Amino acid sequence: MLVGGLLVVVAGLMAFFPSLGDSDTTVDWISIPLVGFPIIISAILLAFASQESRSRKEILAAPIRLFTLCASLIPLAISTALFFDWLIMVDWDLMYNEYALQKEYLWIESIGVSWHVGMDGLSFPMVWLTTFLVPVTIIMTWNEKDGATYHPLLLMMGGALIGVFVALDLFLFYVFWELTLIPMFFLILKWGGKDRRYAAQKFFIYTFCASVIMLLGLITLYFLQPEGNGSQYGTVTGRTFDMTVLFSNASAYNMGDNVFLGKDMQYVLFAMLMIGFLVKLPAVPFHTWLPDAHVQAPTGGSMLLAGVMLKMGAYGMLRIPIAIFPDALIFYQDIIMAIGLISLVWGAVVCLGQTNLKRMVAYSSVSHMGVILLGIASMQPIGYAAALFMMFAHGIISPMLFAVCGAFKHHYHSMEIGSMRGMARWSPFLAVYMMFAWMASLGLPLLAGFVAELMVLIAYWPEYGWWILLPGFVLAITAAYYLWSMQRTIFEGGDEGQPPESLNGETPPDITLSENIGMIILAIFTVIFGIFPFIALGMMDEWTVAFFEGVFKKGGI
Amino acid sequence: MSESGIIDYAVLIPLLPMLAFPVILFLGKMFNGTPTWVKNVKEGGIIALTVMGASLLLALLVIKEHMHHVGTANIFTWFESSWWNPETGAITTKVFGVGVYIDHLTVMLLFVAAFLCFLINIFSIGYMNTDPINDNRNHRFYAEFVLFCSGMLGMVLADSFLWLFIFWELMGLCSYLLIGFYYERPSAAYAAKKAFLTTRVGDVFLVIGLIMLWNLFQPYAGTQGALSYAVVFDPANIAKVNPGDLQIALGMMFIGAVGKSAQFPLHVWLPDAMEGPTPVSALIHAATMVNAGLYLVARMFPFFSGAELGALSTLAIVIACIGGITAVMAALIAFVQMDLKKVLAYSTMSQLAYIFTGLGSALWFANNGYEELAAFAMGASLFHLFNHAMAKGMLFMASGSVIHEMHHAHHEVAHHGHDDDHGDDHDDHHDDHFDAQSMENMGGLASRMPITATAMFFGSMSIIGIPLIGGFWSKEGIISSAWQVARKEPVFLLPAMLVLIGAGMTGFYMSRMWFMTFAGKPKTEVAEKVHEQTAWIPIPLVILTFMTLGAFILAGMHAGHWLGDFNNGHYSNFFDGIGYELEHVFMNHDMFLFILTYVAIGLSLILGPSLAMSLYGGSLDDGQKAKPWMQWAISLSAKVNSKSNFDNSAWANSSLSESLHKRLHFDDIYDAAMLKIVVGFANLSAIFDSKVIDGVIKTIESTSQEVSRRVRSLTTGSARDYIMMATLGTLVIFMLLWGVA
Amino acid sequence: MIDPAWVSGLAAILFIIGLWGAFSRKNAIVVLMCIELMLNAVNLQFVAAASHWGDVTGWVYAVFAIAIAAGEVAIGLAIFLSMYGQHETISLDEVNLLKN
């Protein structure tokens, strides 16, 4: 606790530090406390821990783990405080292209790159989600082996992920976008399952390839914008990577006779950016990296991967291409809808054919991410808000799904559905959590996942009418695969139960205390956001309204 | 719209049980097995009972206040979201609120739900806590039970279709949990999954229907976003929407109701649902939850009365037909069931089908401008809902009582049969295959279980529609309504005919059940040992017996009319009322209805029961004496049986009987469709996914390695080749340069 | 005086012969000689061009080129020697441990 207190002081000091010598005297609550602090702390811890010998590492694991947990609580405290206005009054009721807690420091002046951060209704829920998930993940995977390096990596992952969400500069955005790959790569590589080598490389290369295409799109876009003067503009290139400038330029030129870019140019760039985001999302047919990565990844990695990393794709879509190329969105609307539908249906159907629990859950993520695409294709604020809330809700539910899978793997040494029966007998807690998570994921009302699905379907009908039968079919299939998997794990087994062969006749234990704590936190928040969705949805709704006012309404499409 | 008063507290009715859910679960986990917890709190039963009592009390207060006027209350804004009109560019914020809406429909169902839940709770304390198989997990039962009650109560109180659906789903979850209560039994696990999935299929359509409805009413809803009744029941709004679309939307919603109320073709889950703790979960599925579908259809009434004349009548006909088909089909299957609870389950399906037919008639009338007839049909249907719920609740509890005591008796018998130690008898109790639920093992229980037998007796009579008792009043109304429609709309002849036939069939299978169980000689040694033990079980039975018998009072108070239109009949004199009713039923001025009534009575009172008596009747053991109100029936049955004991083996061995035993093959077909087609397709998809979609990636990888190998093999290691390549490169450069120059 | 064009032509022929020899002969020494031939073609060309332009710089270039060629021979022979020491052959085809 002393350590924790010390860290709070340090973080507070650091929050003020960048503002020294800046004419803007407001405190920077983002750069250091939310982004820099976790990354730096974890980098120090990693550098420190990796030098130690194996035996020393084991001794050091406990204090480092505790330290990491304390450190990860600080961003959570700050983001929560920012939401409830405990630290300062933050006006979350923002117009389009306005951001709270904006801060900008020049970085690479020659090409117009700045460290520009800020949050709005789109990014803040994701930031909070990340800050929330990191400590939960740490608690959940408290007993992971090699904790001296494992938990700092989780912390680093969190910092990088927050960086993606707060970046208001395309360059910065891309930097964090790629930075997230590295801790995840190591998490899979060092703590993964049997095929971790293949999975880690596939994960890295697949998403890297896609984001490289995205980068080309960004660079082309960069040079296609009008030159300007100002601190954000590059001294050499005369262009800027600043998103806010891009957005205001785009919305100034868009949708009228005075076209920002030629239509086909918009289409090409939109497609290039979308490829990067669709792979990250992931949408069928670019999804095959995900099951491999998930199945091999350690629990904590999976939780963050599914909880936040996938949402980077959705976030990116909403943040960049749609805001800049609304014409292209309308052009691609049906294609996006089709991809969304295919992801939704295909993910669910393949789920039903899986025998590996984690693989099934991974495919269910694919399916759920399709919902986001449907929301985007719906062209309704409610659809967009649904996409946002889906990101958020799935960000709480899917970590729980993977936490359950992880605990299952941990205690039963098996991932096969049907390798055992009657889990409820030995592991009642795990059975309850599993059932809870499964139910939350299949969209049971009053749990977080339902609202988003409902809203998406509402927005979906006026545009696409009877195609709604496919999502409907998926609702049933989702129930089918979840229930079927529960029937073959939690239930049955007779009075004696059938423990899996992988245990060699030992009595399976119930989950550990830390797992219990981690899961109960996730469960509680799933319920909270299911019953009181307005906590998060209010902000999201305001954002969508501002977005539609700012982007679509101008041209009156 | 909001008003203050007791309605502000109406929200507590579902909220209290909902809050009790985690409390019981948590306390149960904490104190599991401690003496106080087991003895005094009854493993959570007392907590649940307290909460349900409070809910019932509140519900009664609310009912008293809102017997004759609609009440609404907003609770909180669930969330807000915005809608963009692409034509105008206007962005409207839609408020998805939560609120309470109370009218006569709500009042009736609120009473049914709260009252029955309370009684069931009492019953379960008697039933669950005395069965050793439930030791240490009753808290789970009570937790799930209160959550279930919360769902039911919330559903009837909700002020919008959205929240109706939410609680609807909550109930679905709880039914899943309760059916799968004995998780270790594969059959229970299977049944739980089946129930959830089947209702889920219906729910999908319900959601789609709701979304269509949402979009239909969205332009007129202003800032209202939650499909609130205030918006969708506004006749001005209904008049504006396209009736064709509205019909489709309502049809979709009806499919949801079909799933929940176990109607053809989504009926397959209900018989399996009897895998739940006997008989409580079964009771829930029979007496309360299945009413949700009926409630939903009844809620659609304003659309039918508000929409363009005749525009929605197709849907009304479909509803009635589904009802009619299910009524006969379920009754047929019930003919051959040996399991006590299964008979009741099929009976439930059949009776619900009656109500659907009645509702269909009511909706047809409403849509075609016959307001009075519509109100009458509606009232009859809802009154039947009420009667059926009471009677069926009682029947299930009684059957539970029978099974419970059979268990105990078997336990004793088996125990005395063995000489070895006492500790293990719990285990061997499961090893032999004595079926405590099979009527083949019962018989002659009327004297041994007098209260139960009485309850069963009157319950059955109510279901059959024996004149003046319970369901009679409403059933006659349904049948006559259906025929009334049929006179105007020939297509309606089908459901009308079916319900009429069904009346006779009901008479048969209900009587069959009662006589097989309670009349005749005990068929096994176990049945001889049966006797009533716990005090908790008879209480609800007695209460419900009086409720059933007292239905004629309600009828006299024009409950049927009140249910059809709550401005009706509430201050009429009871004796005038009962006279009016009797006159209308037995001496109808309309010749057609007059004949119909007597045909129906004849079928259900004479034909069905006498057939059952002739097959299954018989007197009790010597020295055993049933209570006088049942003794005459037993004696009669013995007489009929001995007079005309005809051989029904030809029928029993027929292929129809065979397929009835197989439940008309619906389960087989669905299972096959699920396992062969859907799962087969899924497995193929999974293979396709890993072999083709991922295969492309893997092929790229392996191909690139191969290409790399080939490219590298060009680096031969000989300096001469390198020079040669450089020279060739030079030539290529020349060619390219020349190409431009 | 000979027309520089002829000399250039001769230089070109020499160069092509040298290049051809460089990749057609196996013996390292012969290859080295071929390289020398190429460099000599260069020298010739420089000298011819110098006389064409009447510019003394070309001669200087030629002198430097000769020096470079000399350096190359020295180094080349030394390297070949060490190769012979290790591989005991001066056939370029037989020295192919490093490949792919």
Added chain:
Amino acid sequence: METEVFSTEFWQAFAPEMVLVVGLVLLFIIPNLGEAKFRVPLTKVRIPWLFGGRRFKSTGSPALPGMLGTATLFVALGMMVIETIDGGLSTTTVTSGDVTLLQIDAFSRFFEIIFLAAILMASMASLDRVPAHTFKGNKSLEEMYDNRRQADLYILMLTTALGMCMVALSQDLFVLFVGLELASLATYILVAFHKESKAGAESGVKYFIVGSVASGIGLYGLSLLYLEFGSLQLSTLSANWADGSILATIALGLVLVGFGFKVSAAPFHFAAPDAYAGANSPIAGVLATASKAMGMIGLIRILLVIALPDTGTDGSAIWIYTLATLSVVTMTWGNIAALGSTNPKRMLAYSSVAHAGYMMAALTAVGAWHWGHVEAPADYAEAIVAAILFHLFVLVAFKLGAFLVLGLLEMEGGASRLSALSGLARRDPLIGTSMFIFMLALAGVPPLAGFMSKFLVIASIVSTSVGDQWVNGSISFSDLHWVWWLALAMFINSAISVFYYLRIGVVMFLDIPEEGRRKPLPYGASIRMAIWICLVATIILGLSADTLIDMCYRAAESLKLA
């Protein structure tokens, strides 16, 4: 400022290069100092001659040449860096008569810094990689052999440095070539320095033969150019290029081959993997960075300074298709070949081929400078050159760094199999992590220097393809110049490259160290220091690239392309 050769200003301006010369001379002299005495003829008077004979213990120490060479390089580099950062850099031209020989400007100084930095790192690494032995007792002969060997190594390094500097400075193509030959001849020997091993000798032979042929071709091209224009002065050639005949085009092609070998462009790259595999890793690192930069100077001089159409003309450079083809083939070949390579050194060699392709793609974009509707101002070309310079500079950080790590592994016996790297991160986390960071930088993962360089290269290509068309309002996709597709090709290639870079990381972090490599790595203070310098530079130049970008722009401006 113009100055004659050997004038006072000349000495001042060329002080860093002179340091190299002095160092070189000292390296010749000092090891040979000994007790030799010169007997005055016909007398018995012996005058101490100090040259030859039994060497002094102090001057004959095998460790001395290494220190001397490294110190020389360090001093020279320091002088250049200080001069550049001070802003005291003024353009100094050395003329002899009407011939401009050398010119010091931001461009040449920038390259000199690259060369010296790379060679300095290599020489620091060589202190450990080719260690000087200590001899106890009376083993003066062995000691002298070792000393000779050490002196040779550093003399060759300094010679390479000097030759490269000359390439950077020259304003006359022939001078450039002489410098190139000087550096090349020295590197041939450096590659073959391991004459005791089969691989060393073989790689030397191959590198030598192919290199000689390539430079022969290049020289022939020069002679043709001389025949066409009567001068090899850059200024003359540039001014008269537009009037050139077909002969000039042929000459251009031939010269391209000469430099193409140096940058290891396909199909002239074949000797490079063999040479890298056979040479010491630090030397291979020099080849992959400094030597490549040297070739790049040649390409920039010949393509951008000489053979670029003048402003105001309509049409792109004559070589644009040639170079586009070469660049795409080069980068694809390099990456595809590296994909399956199991020898880390060969893999790095192929990756270096791919990097040459990237830079050539950028050069291609300059050729589109005046193409049709793409009316790009001169700073577009400068941006491209600046990006190339940046790339060359940061290559020194991470490519050389990677080679140095391999050098560290070679110290315990060979690094020619991927398995040599296995478990490196466990044996030495810091070195393993450094190697992984180098790999990520090579792959172009932000925020490392490798990302910035690739980013700048691509950005400059894209910027040229876009031109300043914004003024025209709505741009459609077909308005982009086709060089945009080169950027796409680059991206696809960098995506491919991730695969093999990542494999190194996987091997280091996942695999178990092979037999005989279970012990900790050898220590090697100076090679580790060099690695760390590279590591820091890789990270710093990625995070705050602004200073370096400015430097690159100043260097590019001094080319005066417009």
